């Protein structure tokens with residue numbers, strides 16, 4: 001029997017920062033936008049109000065494809081706190097088509113599907129009291 005990684009992982013409310021409002025405004029309606037530095041002409045992750053390379057604050061927030069591939073992953077079978085009741089779950093590094101790599105969870109996937117290089121697509125999950133959804137990925 002293979003393990004299936006369900007959606008519905010805990011989604012803690014992140015601290016809202018007005019500098020990242022374009023990201024959250026898009027996420028609330030299920031769209032992934034990425035911060036793009038107009039000086040460097042490169043995407044970066046995580047969303048913030050300035051470029052981590054040049055500290056420039058001239059940013060654009062273009063919509064991303066929402067697609068990428070698993071760079072690496074781990075199946076978590078023991079966890080602390082509220083996450084303990086959701087084991088096993090998957091933590092993964094996903095590299096997006098735009099070139100940024102981010103830490104996330106893979107959901108809606110069985111363990112025998114999981115693989116480095118697996119194509120994935122973005123999904124947003126909201127907790128019961130969370131206004132700001134969490135970015136997760138599912139097999140494409």
Ligand SMILES: [Zn+2]
Nearest residue numbers: 037040051054
């Ligand atoms: Zn820059």
